[in-house]
Amino acid sequence: MSTTNFPEVSSENNVPKKSYKNLIIGILALALVGTGAGLLIQNSKNGTTISQQQAQIDSVTVQKSDIQRSFDASLARLDSLSTSNTALNGKLEESNKEIAHQKAEIRRILNKSHATAAELAKAKQLIDGLNNQINTLQQQIAQLTQENQNLTTANQALTQQNGQLNQNLATTTATKDSLANKVDIASTLNASNITITPVKVQRSGKEKVTTKAKKVDKLEISFDVNNRIAQTGQTNLYVCVLGPDGKPITAESLNSGTFNTREEGSKSYTTMVPINFETSKKQNVKFSFAPGKFVQGNYTIEIYQNGFLIGQGTKSLRKGGLFS
Numbered sequence: 001m002s003t004t005n006f007p008e009v010s011s012e013n014n015v016p017k018k019s020y021k022n023l024i025i026g027i028l029a030l031a032l033v034g035t036g037a038g039l040l041i042q043n044s045k046n047g048t049t050i051s052q053q054q055a056q057i058d059s060v061t062v063q064k065s066d067i068q069r070s071f072d073a074s075l076a077r078l079d080s081l082s083t084s085n086t087a088l089n090g091k092l093e094e095s096n097k098e099i100a101h102q103k104a105e106i107r108r109i110l111n112k113s114h115a116t117a118a119e120l121a122k123a124k125q126l127i128d129g130l131n132n133q134i135n136t137l138q139q140q141i142a143q144l145t146q147e148n149q150n151l152t153t154a155n156q157a158l159t160q161q162n163g164q165l166n167q168n169l170a171t172t173t174a175t176k177d178s179l180a181n182k183v184d185i186a187s188t189l190n191a192s193n194i195t196i197t198p199v200k201v202q203r204s205g206k207e208k209v210t211t212k213a214k215k216v217d218k219l220e221i222s223f224d225v226n227n228r229i230a231q232t233g234q235t236n237l238y239v240c241v242l243g244p245d246g247k248p249i250t251a252e253s254l255n256s257g258t259f260n261t262r263e264e265g266s267k268s269y270t271t272m273v274p275i276n277f278e279t280s281k282k283q284n285v286k287f288s289f290a291p292g293k294f295v296q297g298n299y300t301i302e303i304y305q306n307g308f309l310i311g312q313g314t315k316s317l318r319k320g321g322l323f324s
Contacts, residue, residue: 191311244297
């Protein structure tokens with residue numbers, strides 16, 4: 001008999017209770033294992049998803065970096081083109097709005113923190129279009145450069161031809177001037193048959209030849225002029241009368257003045273005699289020289305035309321006696 005106050009439990013009652021406990025523990029263990037396995041599987045799936053997303057991010061980042069480098073290269077080419085040829089500036093201005101729009105759209109996409117693949121593809125497409133425009137501009141520059149070289153070559157050829165023409169012109173002009181000068185000199189008139197007659201005019205008006213200085217009232221001068229090539233027309237003869245002192249006699253009443261000679265420079269003339277000359281025809285010229293008073297000595301007559309001395313003659317007047 002037992003000495004405890006509690007009723008005794010038989011061994012047959014303890015066996016089922018322990019079995020239930022173990023069963024519960026087993027079920028809980030299985031549930032825990034299942035949960036852990038599920039968590040492991042879920043974590044594995046999450047890890048795979050994260051890896052895939054990270055790979056996508058890395059791919060987009062690399063693609064974005066490649067597009068940025070391509071864009072920077074395109075901008076560098078564009079800047080190089082615009083500075084290498086000033087003739088391109090006008091063409092750049094024509095497409096400036098379109099290029100600016102493309103550049104702005106590319107920058108907008110590249111500046112986004114999370115640009116999508118579609119946006120990056122669009123940026124790449126825009127860069128391809130920009131490069132096509134740059135290629136077109138390069139072709140235009142090459143064409144302009146070739147045209148400029150052709151123009152430079154043509155200009156050099158024209159410059160050389162112009163130099164040759166100028167040289168030929170200078171030679172021709174010099175020859176022409178030389179010929180013109182020869183013709184001009186050859187067309188100078190020649191004076192011949194020069195006669196100087198001292199004359200006294202009597203009260204009755206009758207004229208008498210005399211060589212006495214005090215009685216001479218005037219000198220009658222006569223000469224012939226001719227030339228086979230001188231053109232028909234008016235020309236001026238300049239007559240210089242040198243007195244016994246060797247100086248030219250000039251007076252306002254004689255319409256005296258100065259003219260230019262070919263060899264002596266400026267020279268004073270006594271009177272000017274205009275004549276109407278006819279080619280290849282001998283023409284006689286007469287005029288009177290009356291200064292008002294004559295003195296003893298030699299009077300020299302010099303005749304100039306076209307700046308040259310064409311003839312001269314001398315007449316001596318003697319003193320004369322008291323009753324002569």
